[in-house]
Amino acid sequence: MTNEHGKAGYDAIVVGGSYAGLAATMQLVRARRRVLVLDAGERRNRFAATSHGFLGQDGRPPADIAAQGRREVEAYPTLSWQEDLAVLAEKQGDAFCVASASGKRFVAHTLILASGVIDELPDIDGLAERWGRSVFHCPYCHGYELDQGRIGVLAVGPVSMHHALMLPDWGQVTLLTNASFTPDAAQRAALAQRGVTVEACAVARIVEHAVVELTDGRRLAFAGLFTASRTHVANPLPAQLGCAFDEGPMGRYIRTDETRETSVQSVFACGDVARTAGNVAFAVGDGAMAGVGAHRRLMFGRG
CATH class of the missing domain: 3.50.50.60 (FAD/NAD(P)-binding domain)
Structure with missing residues:
Protein backbone atom coordinates (compact mmCIF):
# COMPACT_ATOMS: atom_id res chain seq x y z
CA MET A 1 0.00 0.00 0.00
CA GLU A 120 8.60 -29.59 16.25
CA LEU A 121 7.56 -32.11 18.88
CA PRO A 122 9.22 -35.43 19.79
CA ASP A 123 7.76 -38.29 17.78
CA ILE A 124 6.00 -40.07 20.63
CA ASP A 125 2.53 -41.52 20.16
CA GLY A 126 0.00 -39.47 22.14
CA LEU A 127 2.24 -36.48 22.79
CA ALA A 128 0.98 -33.97 20.20
CA GLU A 129 -2.65 -34.09 21.32
CA ARG A 130 -1.56 -33.43 24.93
CA TRP A 131 0.78 -30.54 24.10
CA GLY A 132 -0.10 -27.54 26.23
CA ARG A 133 -2.59 -29.58 28.24
CA SER A 134 -0.57 -32.19 30.13
CA VAL A 135 2.73 -32.03 28.22
CA PHE A 136 4.58 -28.73 28.59
CA HIS A 137 7.88 -26.99 27.90
CA CYS A 138 8.01 -24.18 30.50
CA PRO A 139 8.13 -25.00 34.24
CA TYR A 140 7.49 -21.37 35.15
CA CYS A 141 4.29 -21.40 33.11
CA HIS A 142 2.87 -24.75 34.20
CA GLY A 143 4.92 -26.28 37.02
CA TYR A 144 3.06 -24.81 40.00
CA GLU A 145 -0.31 -26.22 38.93
CA LEU A 146 1.07 -29.79 39.15
CA ASP A 147 0.83 -29.39 42.93
CA GLN A 148 4.20 -31.02 43.71
CA GLY A 149 3.07 -34.27 42.10
CA ARG A 150 5.03 -36.71 39.95
CA ILE A 151 6.62 -35.07 36.92
CA GLY A 152 8.10 -36.85 33.91
CA VAL A 153 10.77 -35.34 31.68
CA LEU A 154 10.75 -36.81 28.16
CA ALA A 155 14.35 -36.54 27.02
CA VAL A 156 15.24 -35.35 23.53
CA GLY A 157 18.99 -34.92 24.09
CA PRO A 158 21.48 -33.30 26.49
CA VAL A 159 19.26 -30.20 26.73
CA SER A 160 16.83 -32.30 28.76
CA MET A 161 19.29 -32.23 31.68
CA HIS A 162 18.22 -28.61 32.15
CA HIS A 163 14.57 -29.63 32.54
CA ALA A 164 15.42 -32.53 34.83
CA LEU A 165 17.54 -30.42 37.16
CA MET A 166 15.04 -27.55 37.29
CA LEU A 167 11.82 -29.41 37.86
CA PRO A 168 12.40 -30.88 41.35
CA ASP A 169 11.37 -27.46 42.66
CA TRP A 170 7.89 -28.30 41.33
CA GLY A 171 7.53 -32.03 42.09
CA GLN A 172 9.03 -35.52 42.13
CA VAL A 173 10.92 -35.91 38.86
CA THR A 174 11.64 -38.91 36.66
CA LEU A 175 13.91 -38.43 33.63
CA LEU A 176 12.75 -40.73 30.83
CA THR A 177 15.85 -41.00 28.66
CA ASN A 178 13.98 -42.83 25.85
CA ALA A 179 17.18 -43.71 23.94
CA SER A 180 17.67 -39.98 23.28
CA PHE A 181 20.23 -39.25 25.96
CA THR A 182 22.44 -41.24 28.34
CA PRO A 183 23.66 -39.26 31.37
CA ASP A 184 27.32 -39.74 32.19
CA ALA A 185 28.55 -40.39 35.73
CA ALA A 186 28.81 -36.70 36.64
CA GLN A 187 25.35 -36.00 35.26
CA ARG A 188 23.87 -38.95 37.15
CA ALA A 189 25.41 -37.62 40.32
CA ALA A 190 23.89 -34.18 39.70
CA LEU A 191 20.49 -35.75 39.04
CA ALA A 192 20.71 -37.87 42.19
CA GLN A 193 21.60 -34.81 44.24
CA ARG A 194 18.37 -33.20 43.04
CA GLY A 195 16.39 -36.36 43.77
CA VAL A 196 15.73 -37.18 40.10
CA THR A 197 15.01 -40.80 39.15
CA VAL A 198 16.37 -41.99 35.80
CA GLU A 199 14.24 -44.38 33.70
CA ALA A 200 16.11 -45.93 30.76
CA CYS A 201 13.33 -48.03 29.24
CA ALA A 202 11.95 -46.63 26.00
CA VAL A 203 8.58 -44.88 25.85
CA ALA A 204 5.91 -46.63 23.78
CA ARG A 205 3.14 -44.03 24.08
CA ILE A 206 1.36 -41.52 26.28
CA VAL A 207 -2.24 -42.27 27.27
CA GLU A 208 -4.96 -40.85 29.53
CA HIS A 209 -3.96 -37.56 31.18
CA ALA A 210 -0.20 -38.14 31.48
CA VAL A 211 0.40 -41.87 31.76
CA VAL A 212 3.57 -43.09 30.07
CA GLU A 213 3.47 -46.64 28.75
CA LEU A 214 6.96 -48.13 28.46
CA THR A 215 7.99 -50.78 25.94
CA ASP A 216 8.39 -53.35 28.73
CA GLY A 217 4.69 -52.97 29.58
CA ARG A 218 4.99 -50.81 32.69
CA ARG A 219 2.76 -47.75 33.11
CA LEU A 220 4.04 -44.64 34.89
CA ALA A 221 1.41 -42.09 35.91
CA PHE A 222 2.41 -38.43 36.20
CA ALA A 223 0.70 -35.18 37.12
CA GLY A 224 2.33 -33.71 34.02
CA LEU A 225 5.15 -34.17 31.52
CA PHE A 226 7.79 -31.80 30.20
CA THR A 227 9.82 -31.97 27.02
CA ALA A 228 11.85 -29.68 24.79
CA SER A 229 10.56 -29.02 21.30
Whole structure:
Protein backbone atom coordinates (compact mmCIF):
# COMPACT_ATOMS: atom_id res chain seq x y z
CA MET A 1 0.00 0.00 0.00
CA THR A 2 1.43 3.39 -1.01
CA ASN A 3 0.01 6.88 -1.13
CA GLU A 4 -0.30 8.92 -4.30
CA HIS A 5 3.29 10.14 -4.01
CA GLY A 6 4.66 6.59 -3.85
CA LYS A 7 5.85 6.94 -0.26
CA ALA A 8 5.35 4.43 2.49
CA GLY A 9 1.76 4.15 3.62
CA TYR A 10 2.75 3.20 7.19
CA ASP A 11 5.43 4.08 9.69
CA ALA A 12 5.62 0.44 10.77
CA ILE A 13 4.29 -2.96 9.76
CA VAL A 14 4.08 -5.44 12.62
CA VAL A 15 4.09 -9.04 11.40
CA GLY A 16 2.28 -11.04 14.07
CA GLY A 17 -0.52 -9.87 16.33
CA SER A 18 0.12 -11.92 19.44
CA TYR A 19 1.69 -10.74 22.71
CA ALA A 20 5.02 -9.42 21.38
CA GLY A 21 3.45 -7.82 18.33
CA LEU A 22 0.68 -6.22 20.39
CA ALA A 23 3.16 -4.77 22.89
CA ALA A 24 5.27 -3.31 20.08
CA THR A 25 2.17 -1.89 18.42
CA MET A 26 1.05 -0.22 21.64
CA GLN A 27 4.23 1.83 21.90
CA LEU A 28 3.96 3.03 18.32
CA VAL A 29 0.26 3.93 18.22
CA ARG A 30 0.67 5.84 21.47
CA ALA A 31 3.35 7.84 19.65
CA ARG A 32 0.65 8.54 17.01
CA ARG A 33 2.50 6.54 14.37
CA ARG A 34 0.66 4.79 11.54
CA VAL A 35 0.90 1.06 12.18
CA LEU A 36 -0.37 -1.95 10.25
CA VAL A 37 -0.61 -5.31 12.03
CA LEU A 38 -0.60 -8.37 9.77
CA ASP A 39 -1.79 -11.33 11.81
CA ALA A 40 -2.31 -14.91 10.62
CA GLY A 41 -4.19 -15.78 13.82
CA GLU A 42 -2.10 -18.68 15.21
CA ARG A 43 -0.64 -18.13 18.67
CA ARG A 44 2.03 -20.56 19.81
CA ASN A 45 0.22 -21.16 23.13
CA ARG A 46 -3.20 -21.71 21.55
CA PHE A 47 -3.32 -25.25 23.00
CA ALA A 48 -3.02 -24.12 26.63
CA ALA A 49 -6.17 -23.46 28.65
CA THR A 50 -4.54 -20.93 30.97
CA SER A 51 -1.50 -18.68 31.03
CA HIS A 52 0.64 -18.19 34.13
CA GLY A 53 3.49 -16.02 35.35
CA PHE A 54 2.41 -12.79 33.62
CA LEU A 55 1.78 -10.16 36.27
CA GLY A 56 -1.84 -9.00 36.36
CA GLN A 57 -3.03 -11.80 34.06
CA ASP A 58 -2.12 -14.95 36.00
CA GLY A 59 -4.48 -17.84 35.28
CA ARG A 60 -6.35 -16.20 32.42
CA PRO A 61 -6.96 -18.03 29.13
CA PRO A 62 -4.25 -17.01 26.64
CA ALA A 63 -6.84 -16.16 24.00
CA ASP A 64 -8.49 -13.71 26.38
CA ILE A 65 -5.21 -11.91 27.04
CA ALA A 66 -4.53 -11.58 23.31
CA ALA A 67 -8.09 -10.44 22.58
CA GLN A 68 -7.90 -7.78 25.28
CA GLY A 69 -4.59 -6.57 23.88
CA ARG A 70 -6.08 -6.28 20.42
CA ARG A 71 -9.05 -4.29 21.73
CA GLU A 72 -6.68 -1.93 23.49
CA VAL A 73 -4.51 -1.17 20.45
CA GLU A 74 -7.54 -0.89 18.17
CA ALA A 75 -8.78 1.99 20.32
CA TYR A 76 -6.03 4.13 18.76
CA PRO A 77 -6.96 5.80 15.45
CA THR A 78 -3.59 5.27 13.72
CA LEU A 79 -3.87 1.46 13.83
CA SER A 80 -4.85 -0.75 10.89
CA TRP A 81 -5.34 -4.50 11.28
CA GLN A 82 -5.32 -7.12 8.55
CA GLU A 83 -6.10 -10.78 9.26
CA ASP A 84 -3.69 -12.09 6.67
CA LEU A 85 -0.42 -14.01 6.36
CA ALA A 86 2.73 -12.11 5.39
CA VAL A 87 4.58 -14.19 2.79
CA LEU A 88 7.16 -11.90 1.19
CA ALA A 89 9.20 -8.85 2.24
CA GLU A 90 11.76 -6.82 0.34
CA LYS A 91 13.63 -3.56 0.72
CA GLN A 92 12.44 -0.75 -1.58
CA GLY A 93 14.64 2.33 -1.27
CA ASP A 94 14.29 3.59 2.29
CA ALA A 95 11.16 1.49 2.93
CA PHE A 96 10.00 -2.13 3.00
CA CYS A 97 7.29 -3.79 0.95
CA VAL A 98 5.39 -6.71 2.45
CA ALA A 99 3.12 -8.96 0.38
CA SER A 100 0.38 -11.06 1.94
CA ALA A 101 -1.13 -14.42 1.08
CA SER A 102 -4.26 -12.68 -0.19
CA GLY A 103 -2.22 -10.76 -2.76
CA LYS A 104 -2.14 -7.38 -1.01
CA ARG A 105 1.02 -5.30 -0.74
CA PHE A 106 1.90 -2.88 2.03
CA VAL A 107 4.81 -0.45 2.45
CA ALA A 108 6.32 0.92 5.65
CA HIS A 109 9.50 2.63 6.87
CA THR A 110 10.11 -0.01 9.55
CA LEU A 111 9.23 -3.66 10.12
CA ILE A 112 8.70 -5.51 13.37
CA LEU A 113 8.86 -9.29 13.06
CA ALA A 114 6.80 -10.96 15.80
CA SER A 115 5.41 -14.00 14.02
CA GLY A 116 6.71 -16.51 16.58
CA VAL A 117 7.96 -20.05 16.09
CA ILE A 118 6.63 -23.50 15.22
CA ASP A 119 7.24 -26.33 17.67
CA GLU A 120 8.60 -29.59 16.25
CA LEU A 121 7.56 -32.11 18.88
CA PRO A 122 9.22 -35.43 19.79
CA ASP A 123 7.76 -38.29 17.78
CA ILE A 124 6.00 -40.07 20.63
CA ASP A 125 2.53 -41.52 20.16
CA GLY A 126 0.00 -39.47 22.14
CA LEU A 127 2.24 -36.48 22.79
CA ALA A 128 0.98 -33.97 20.20
CA GLU A 129 -2.65 -34.09 21.32
CA ARG A 130 -1.56 -33.43 24.93
CA TRP A 131 0.78 -30.54 24.10
CA GLY A 132 -0.10 -27.54 26.23
CA ARG A 133 -2.59 -29.58 28.24
CA SER A 134 -0.57 -32.19 30.13
CA VAL A 135 2.73 -32.03 28.22
CA PHE A 136 4.58 -28.73 28.59
CA HIS A 137 7.88 -26.99 27.90
CA CYS A 138 8.01 -24.18 30.50
CA PRO A 139 8.13 -25.00 34.24
CA TYR A 140 7.49 -21.37 35.15
CA CYS A 141 4.29 -21.40 33.11
CA HIS A 142 2.87 -24.75 34.20
CA GLY A 143 4.92 -26.28 37.02
CA TYR A 144 3.06 -24.81 40.00
CA GLU A 145 -0.31 -26.22 38.93
CA LEU A 146 1.07 -29.79 39.15
CA ASP A 147 0.83 -29.39 42.93
CA GLN A 148 4.20 -31.02 43.71
CA GLY A 149 3.07 -34.27 42.10
CA ARG A 150 5.03 -36.71 39.95
CA ILE A 151 6.62 -35.07 36.92
CA GLY A 152 8.10 -36.85 33.91
CA VAL A 153 10.77 -35.34 31.68
CA LEU A 154 10.75 -36.81 28.16
CA ALA A 155 14.35 -36.54 27.02
CA VAL A 156 15.24 -35.35 23.53
CA GLY A 157 18.99 -34.92 24.09
CA PRO A 158 21.48 -33.30 26.49
CA VAL A 159 19.26 -30.20 26.73
CA SER A 160 16.83 -32.30 28.76
CA MET A 161 19.29 -32.23 31.68
CA HIS A 162 18.22 -28.61 32.15
CA HIS A 163 14.57 -29.63 32.54
CA ALA A 164 15.42 -32.53 34.83
CA LEU A 165 17.54 -30.42 37.16
CA MET A 166 15.04 -27.55 37.29
CA LEU A 167 11.82 -29.41 37.86
CA PRO A 168 12.40 -30.88 41.35
CA ASP A 169 11.37 -27.46 42.66
CA TRP A 170 7.89 -28.30 41.33
CA GLY A 171 7.53 -32.03 42.09
CA GLN A 172 9.03 -35.52 42.13
CA VAL A 173 10.92 -35.91 38.86
CA THR A 174 11.64 -38.91 36.66
CA LEU A 175 13.91 -38.43 33.63
CA LEU A 176 12.75 -40.73 30.83
CA THR A 177 15.85 -41.00 28.66
CA ASN A 178 13.98 -42.83 25.85
CA ALA A 179 17.18 -43.71 23.94
CA SER A 180 17.67 -39.98 23.28
CA PHE A 181 20.23 -39.25 25.96
CA THR A 182 22.44 -41.24 28.34
CA PRO A 183 23.66 -39.26 31.37
CA ASP A 184 27.32 -39.74 32.19
CA ALA A 185 28.55 -40.39 35.73
CA ALA A 186 28.81 -36.70 36.64
CA GLN A 187 25.35 -36.00 35.26
CA ARG A 188 23.87 -38.95 37.15
CA ALA A 189 25.41 -37.62 40.32
CA ALA A 190 23.89 -34.18 39.70
CA LEU A 191 20.49 -35.75 39.04
CA ALA A 192 20.71 -37.87 42.19
CA GLN A 193 21.60 -34.81 44.24
CA ARG A 194 18.37 -33.20 43.04
CA GLY A 195 16.39 -36.36 43.77
CA VAL A 196 15.73 -37.18 40.10
CA THR A 197 15.01 -40.80 39.15
CA VAL A 198 16.37 -41.99 35.80
CA GLU A 199 14.24 -44.38 33.70
CA ALA A 200 16.11 -45.93 30.76
CA CYS A 201 13.33 -48.03 29.24
CA ALA A 202 11.95 -46.63 26.00
CA VAL A 203 8.58 -44.88 25.85
CA ALA A 204 5.91 -46.63 23.78
CA ARG A 205 3.14 -44.03 24.08
CA ILE A 206 1.36 -41.52 26.28
CA VAL A 207 -2.24 -42.27 27.27
CA GLU A 208 -4.96 -40.85 29.53
CA HIS A 209 -3.96 -37.56 31.18
CA ALA A 210 -0.20 -38.14 31.48
CA VAL A 211 0.40 -41.87 31.76
CA VAL A 212 3.57 -43.09 30.07
CA GLU A 213 3.47 -46.64 28.75
CA LEU A 214 6.96 -48.13 28.46
CA THR A 215 7.99 -50.78 25.94
CA ASP A 216 8.39 -53.35 28.73
CA GLY A 217 4.69 -52.97 29.58
CA ARG A 218 4.99 -50.81 32.69
CA ARG A 219 2.76 -47.75 33.11
CA LEU A 220 4.04 -44.64 34.89
CA ALA A 221 1.41 -42.09 35.91
CA PHE A 222 2.41 -38.43 36.20
CA ALA A 223 0.70 -35.18 37.12
CA GLY A 224 2.33 -33.71 34.02
CA LEU A 225 5.15 -34.17 31.52
CA PHE A 226 7.79 -31.80 30.20
CA THR A 227 9.82 -31.97 27.02
CA ALA A 228 11.85 -29.68 24.79
CA SER A 229 10.56 -29.02 21.30
CA ARG A 230 12.73 -28.09 18.34
CA THR A 231 11.64 -24.62 17.17
CA HIS A 232 11.55 -23.13 13.70
CA VAL A 233 10.91 -19.49 12.79
CA ALA A 234 7.31 -19.48 11.61
CA ASN A 235 7.68 -16.98 8.78
CA PRO A 236 10.06 -16.71 5.80
CA LEU A 237 10.43 -12.92 6.03
CA PRO A 238 13.57 -12.79 8.23
CA ALA A 239 15.50 -15.00 5.80
CA GLN A 240 14.19 -13.08 2.79
CA LEU A 241 15.41 -9.81 4.30
CA GLY A 242 18.82 -11.25 5.16
CA CYS A 243 18.51 -11.08 8.95
CA ALA A 244 21.32 -12.79 10.84
CA PHE A 245 20.43 -15.78 13.02
CA ASP A 246 21.98 -17.36 16.08
CA GLU A 247 21.78 -21.05 16.99
CA GLY A 248 20.20 -21.86 20.33
CA PRO A 249 19.67 -25.16 22.14
CA MET A 250 16.14 -25.46 20.71
CA GLY A 251 16.72 -23.99 17.25
CA ARG A 252 17.70 -20.86 15.33
CA TYR A 253 16.47 -17.44 16.38
CA ILE A 254 16.88 -13.94 14.95
CA ARG A 255 19.86 -11.98 16.25
CA THR A 256 18.96 -8.57 17.71
CA ASP A 257 20.66 -5.80 19.64
CA GLU A 258 19.45 -4.28 22.92
CA THR A 259 16.75 -2.28 21.08
CA ARG A 260 15.56 -5.48 19.33
CA GLU A 261 16.85 -4.24 15.97
CA THR A 262 18.07 -7.05 13.73
CA SER A 263 21.21 -7.04 11.57
CA VAL A 264 19.05 -5.33 8.92
CA GLN A 265 18.59 -1.68 9.77
CA SER A 266 14.98 -0.66 10.50
CA VAL A 267 13.90 -4.28 10.88
CA PHE A 268 13.14 -5.31 14.47
CA ALA A 269 12.26 -8.70 15.95
CA CYS A 270 10.67 -9.65 19.25
CA GLY A 271 9.13 -12.52 21.16
CA ASP A 272 9.90 -16.19 20.60
CA VAL A 273 11.29 -15.51 17.12
CA ALA A 274 14.19 -13.60 18.67
CA ARG A 275 15.06 -15.49 21.86
CA THR A 276 16.11 -18.99 22.90
CA ALA A 277 13.08 -19.54 25.12
CA GLY A 278 10.15 -17.46 26.18
CA ASN A 279 6.76 -16.96 27.74
CA VAL A 280 4.04 -14.31 27.61
CA ALA A 281 5.81 -11.97 30.03
CA PHE A 282 9.07 -12.13 28.05
CA ALA A 283 7.19 -11.59 24.79
CA VAL A 284 5.45 -8.49 26.09
CA GLY A 285 8.72 -7.04 27.39
CA ASP A 286 10.53 -7.76 24.12
CA GLY A 287 7.65 -6.27 22.14
CA ALA A 288 7.62 -3.07 24.15
CA MET A 289 11.37 -2.66 23.55
CA ALA A 290 10.99 -3.35 19.81
CA GLY A 291 8.22 -0.75 19.55
CA VAL A 292 10.34 1.84 21.30
CA GLY A 293 13.35 0.88 19.18
CA ALA A 294 11.36 1.24 15.96
CA HIS A 295 10.05 4.62 17.10
CA ARG A 296 13.59 5.83 17.82
CA ARG A 297 14.65 4.70 14.35
CA LEU A 298 11.72 6.60 12.83
CA MET A 299 12.56 9.74 14.80
CA PHE A 300 16.31 9.79 14.37
CA GLY A 301 16.71 8.41 10.89
CA ARG A 302 17.96 5.41 9.06
CA GLY A 303 21.48 6.62 8.38
